[in-house]
Amino acid sequence: MSSVIDQIIHTAAKLSQAGITPSTATVKAKMGGKIPMPQLIEGMARFKALSSEEVTQAAKVMIGSDDKPSTAAETARADDIQQQLNQLQHAYKTLSERVAALEAKLDGIA
Template sequence: MSSIDQVLSAAKAIAQKGHTPCLALIKARVGNHIPMPVLIQGLKQFKAMSEEQVQQINDVEPQATSAPETQPDIDQLVQQMSLMQQQINQLQQRIDALESQANEHKG
């Protein structure tokens, strides 16, 4: 199975679980042995495919560099990404509040 085929297969599996395929989720699924340009090319190719073309992608599980039992679950990764985004939003709100206080003290 070529690297692009592995990326397409991973993207299909992620989509079938109800998630939107993205570089982070695909990389977590296929491991670190596929170069980033190939991951990007595969994701772009997947997004351009029709539903019929997606169904024709091999369902063969990509060969990851680590043992399957050590790979994080896609749902767990999505949950972690969501939590990190919430933390980023909270930090941005704190920064905005501090900047506002600093500006009030200046003038």
């Protein structure tokens, strides 16, 4: 039972660190909605009793497969980040080619 409560605390801490006020509804949704209400309430009560330093520490703790995207929103965010990375890599390549062309022109002038 305590591992479920630890996961609830971890999830609430991650939400808090992301600027979202954790509630029983947001934590339950983030965890997939299959948490018994008594455990959810106990986990939230324990989370609310944590200091800000403990919240930061709880957000860093990785539990099980929590590092994998578990919701459609997280998957969409990961896809968006990947797309941004691809665009930046393309822009870098384009700029590098332009710099090389300009350097070649300068070498021809000098």
